[in-house]
Amino acid sequence: MARKASLSGYLELLPAERLTELHMLDTLRQVFEVHGFSPLETRAVETVETLLQKGEIDQEIYAISRIHEDEGAGREAKLALRFDNTVPFARYVTENAGHLAFPFRRYQIQKVWRGERPQAGRFREFSQADIDIVGDGALPFRCDVEIAIVMARALEALRIGEFSLRVNNRKLSEGFYRSIGLTDTAAVLRIVDKLEKVGPSQVAEELRRTAGASAEQAQRALELAQIRTGDGSFAEKVRALVGDEPSALLQEGLDELSELMSVLNTRVPGRAMADLSIARGLDYYTGTVIETLLHGHEDLGSICSGGRYESLASKGKRVFPGVGLSIGVTRLLSALLSSGELAASRSVPTVVYVTLRTSEDWGAAQDVADQLRSRGISAEVALSAEKFGKQIKYADRRGIPFVWFTDDLGRHEVKDIRSGTQEETDPSSWAPPTEDLTPQIIRKTEDP
RNA sequence: GUGGGUGUAGCUCAGCUGGUAGAGCAUCGCGUUGUGGUCGCGAGGGUCGCGGGUUCAAGCCCCGUCACUCACCCCA
Numbered sequence: 001m002a003r004k005a006s007l008s009g010y011l012e013l014l015p016a017e018r019l020t021e022l023h024m025l026d027t028l029r030q031v032f033e034v035h036g037f038s039p040l041e042t043r044a045v046e047t048v049e050t051l052l053q054k055g056e057i058d059q060e061i062y063a064i065s066r067i068h069e070d071e072g073a074g075r076e077a078k079l080a081l082r083f084d085n086t087v088p089f090a091r092y093v094t095e096n097a098g099h100l101a102f103p104f105r106r107y108q109i110q111k112v113w114r115g116e117r118p119q120a121g122r123f124r125e126f127s128q129a130d131i132d133i134v135g136d137g138a139l140p141f142r143c144d145v146e147i148a149i150v151m152a153r154a155l156e157a158l159r160i161g162e163f164s165l166r167v168n169n170r171k172l173s174e175g176f177y178r179s180i181g182l183t184d185t186a187a188v189l190r191i192v193d194k195l196e197k198v199g200p201s202q203v204a205e206e207l208r209r210t211a212g213a214s215a216e217q218a219q220r221a222l223e224l225a226q227i228r229t230g231d232g233s234f235a236e237k238v239r240a241l242v243g244d245e246p247s248a249l250l251q252e253g254l255d256e257l258s259e260l261m262s263v264l265n266t267r268v269p270g271r272a273m274a275d276l277s278i279a280r281g282l283d284y285y286t287g288t289v290i291e292t293l294l295h296g297h298e299d300l301g302s303i304c305s306g307g308r309y310e311s312l313a314s315k316g317k318r319v320f321p322g323v324g325l326s327i328g329v330t331r332l333l334s335a336l337l338s339s340g341e342l343a344a345s346r347s348v349p350t351v352v353y354v355t356l357r358t359s360e361d362w363g364a365a366q367d368v369a370d371q372l373r374s375r376g377i378s379a380e381v382a383l384s385a386e387k388f389g390k391q392i393k394y395a396d397r398r399g400i401p402f403v404w405f406t407d408d409l410g411r412h413e414v415k416d417i418r419s420g421t422q423e424e425t426d427p428s429s430w431a432p433p434t435e436d437l438t439p440q441i442i443r444k445t446e447d448p
Numbered sequence: 449g450u451g452g453g454u455g456u457a458g459c460u461c462a463g464c465u466g467g468u469a470g471a472g473c474a475u476c477g478c479g480u481u482g483u484g485g486u487c488g489c490g491a492g493g494g495u496c497g498c499g500g501g502u503u504c505a506a507g508c509c510c511c512g513u514c515a516c517u518c519a520c521c522c523c524a
Contacts, residue, residue, distance in 0.1 A: 008516060060522080084524085116522060117449090128524060292524095302524065328524025357482080385482085392484040405483085417484075 009118030010125045011330060016347040016399075016439075021333050023344075023441045024158055025109060028129050028327070031154040032107035035146075037131050040106040042088040048078040050091050059083045060115030081113040085130040086306075086324060090313035093134050093320055102136035102320075103143065109329070121300045121331045129154075130306075132324030134313070139321045141256055144288040144308055145263045151304055151325045152268040155292070159443050160336060162295040163303070165271055167260055168278035169288055170307075172253025173224070176238065179247050180220050187211040189279035192225045196277065200226065225277040231265060232258050234274040256287060286310040290325060294332070297339075303332050345440040346399025349378045351432050352414070353395035354404040356385040361406065368404060368412070371427040377437065379404075392417065401436050 013021060029039070051061055062081040082088045085108045093100065109129040118124055131150060133143040148165060155163055173192075174185045182188050191206045200222050207218040220241065227237045235254050239246065246254065257274060264272035280289045287308035294303050306325035313320040336342040352372055354365045362381065369379035380400070382391050388405075395403050396417055405413045405422075414430060415422035 112524085114523075117520095118516095119518075122523070126524065300524090305524070326524065331524050355483090387481085388483040389480090390482090390484080394484090396484055403483085415483075420483095420485090422483085 009123050011123055011334060014347065016344040017333075017337055019344040019347070019349070019439050020337065020342055020441055021329070023439075024329060024333060025127075025129070027157050028109065028154050028329075029107070031150065031157050032129075032131055035150045035153075037105045037107040037150070040089070040092070040108045041110060042082070042085070042092050042108070044081055044111070045079045046082050046088055046091065048080045051080055051083065051087060053087070062113045062115055082110075083114045084112050085110055085128050085326065086132065086309075086312070089130070089132060089134075089324075090320070090322070093322075094313045094315040097136070097315055097318065097320070103133050103139060104135075105131070105133045107131045121335055123330050123334075126328065126330035129327040129329050130324055132322050134320050134322035136318065136320060139323065141259065141287075144256070144323045145260055147306075147323050147325050148260065148264055148272070148288075148290060149267050151290075151292075151327070152264070152271045154327065155304065156268070156271075158332075159441075160294060160332060161341065161443075163271065164273045164293045164295070165264070165304075166273050166275040166278050166291045166293060167257065167264075167288065168274065168276050168290075169253040169257040169260075170279070170285055171249050171287055172238065172257055173276065173279065175247050175250025175253055176224050176242065177221060179242060179250060180217050182211065182213055182217055182221065184211050188213070188221060192221060192277055193279040195222075195225050227274070227276040229274050230270075230272070232261050232274075234261075234276065238276075253287070260288060280305065280307060283307075284309045284312050288323065294335070297335050300331060300335050303328050341443060343442050345442055346401070348380075348398045348400060349439065350380045350395075350398065350400045351377050351436055352379040352402045352404050353391070353400045354379055354381045354406075355388060355391040356382040357406065357408065359385045361385070364406065364410075365404075368406060368427045372430070375431065377432065399439075402432060 033039070045064065048061070048063065051059075061083055064079050064081060089106070089108060093104065107130065109127060111125055111127050113125050115124060116122060131147060133139065133147060135143070148167070152165055170189070173189060177185045177188050188207065188211050191203055191211060194206075195203050203225070204215075204218040204222055207213040207221055208215065213221065223241055224238065227234050227241075229237070235258050238250075238254060242250065261272060261274050278289050278291050280291070285307040287310070289307035290305060291302035292304035294300060297303075304325055304327045306323075308321075308323040310321045311319050312322060333342075352369070354369050356362060356365055365381045369381050372379040382394070386394075392403055392415075401417055403415045403417055404427075405415065407413075412425050412427055412430075413422050414425045
């Protein structure tokens with residue numbers, strides 16, 4: 001990949017790359033549906049008001065306008081492109097609450113737009129694959145667990161290599177920070193979130209400078225954030241750190257995270273890591289928070305994140321709590337394509353290239369192709385009767401595995417371009433090996 | 449938005465203290481005249497990002513501008 005894009009941040013793929021992307025999307029769709037998630041799509045456009053409902057503008061939003069908009073047109077609602085799938089989904093849920101059955105589980109794979117400066121793995125237009133479960137009034141914690149399991153399985157199905165879900169719980173973090181006297185928990189979370197990037201000493205310094213922490217408070221916050229275990233043992237470490245009786249909030253967070261880790265370790269062993277530095281910025285998350293690290297691509301940042309939000313959507317007195325995770329499809333795809341880890345075996349869907357002996361054979365060649373097509377075998381007919389060498393080369397350059405010849409007596413032969421073997425055959429019954437029926441998505445580097 | 453780097457053939461890049469534009473790969477042709485890939489020979493392909501300036505002369509120097517890219521910020 002790594003081709004120069006005409007516009008930075010707006011990825012356009014070559015056919016072989018797009019086939020790889022489609023394979024990913026098909027895989028995700030299949031995993032989501034087999035777990036009972038319904039497909040959903042929302043419009044590209046939201047009112048600015050909806051997008052900013054959290055109050056804070058921490059996303060670079062693309063506003064849209066009409067070229068011929070009247071000068072004084074202040075009456076129309078200001079519109080903008082969505083920057084994620086969660087906020088539009090929340091809006092959709094409240095609008096259609098009367099038609100939906102709760103708890104409602106859906107998947108949604110769509111493009112989103114952000115005006116941030118593009119960088120490797122950061123785009124201005126990209127696809128996210130979301131799953132969420134939303135309840136009416138209440139939603140069992142069990143849903144947090146299930147969402148994490150489904151996503152872990154989806155990532156496994158993508159065969160992208162080793163990855164870790166890094167999980168934490170905001171109740172745990174907030175409860176702890178409050179208990180040591182740090183009240184601006186949002187600021188603390190934001191600073192602590194940078195631990196991996198800037199290191200403990202700088203985090204401690206920032207805690208003192210911007211979150212009003214004493215040296216001792218900063219030290220204790222750091223100690224919590226540095227807890228990282230692959231099993232449930234994080235809980236003892238937290239309790240040792242707290243000393244006296246944990247607060248109700250902290251205890252709730254401990255219980256939830258313990259349950260999550262325990263189930264994940266049974267159902268998707270080795271994929272989860274309790275990491276108490278994970279905070280997820282200033283978002284709407286209220287409990288479980290998750291980020292995902294792709295091994296070997298740590299610099300990419302998280303490839304799948306999300307968590308529990310208690311009140312993102314509400315309608316009058318009704319509140320719809322939810323939990324969801326989102327895969328950065330474009331980020332993942334571009335990284336694996338440019339590293340060469342994922343590739344398609346050919347750039348076209350074509351399985352068979354039907355050659356032309358003379359220009360007049362075109363009709364007969366289409367008949368052959370149609371017989372193959374009627375059985376689901378993708379076939380393409382040559383446009384002119386060039387030398388066979390050239391016709392074979394045409395197929396070779398596109399990665400088409402088979403070339404078809406028909407002689408002047410109507411006898412058929414099919415050649416496997418890779419092995420060079422050619423044999424007599426019949427268009428009404430010939431079929432390729434199943435693995436050649438569609439382009440194969442090759443994972444070049446095997447899992448360790 | 450702030451700061452650094454880079455723009456030359458389809459791709460990756462060379463191009464000296466200014467002197468009329470180069471390589472490898474790719475493409476196309478021929479050898480092999482209707483069964484590709486190897487090999488050999490040959491050919492085509494460039495407003496040197498764009499605009500202005502200095503100079504007898506600018507890919508190279510100066511100014512501006514655009515794009516790309518990296519870091520910060522933020523995040524999938």
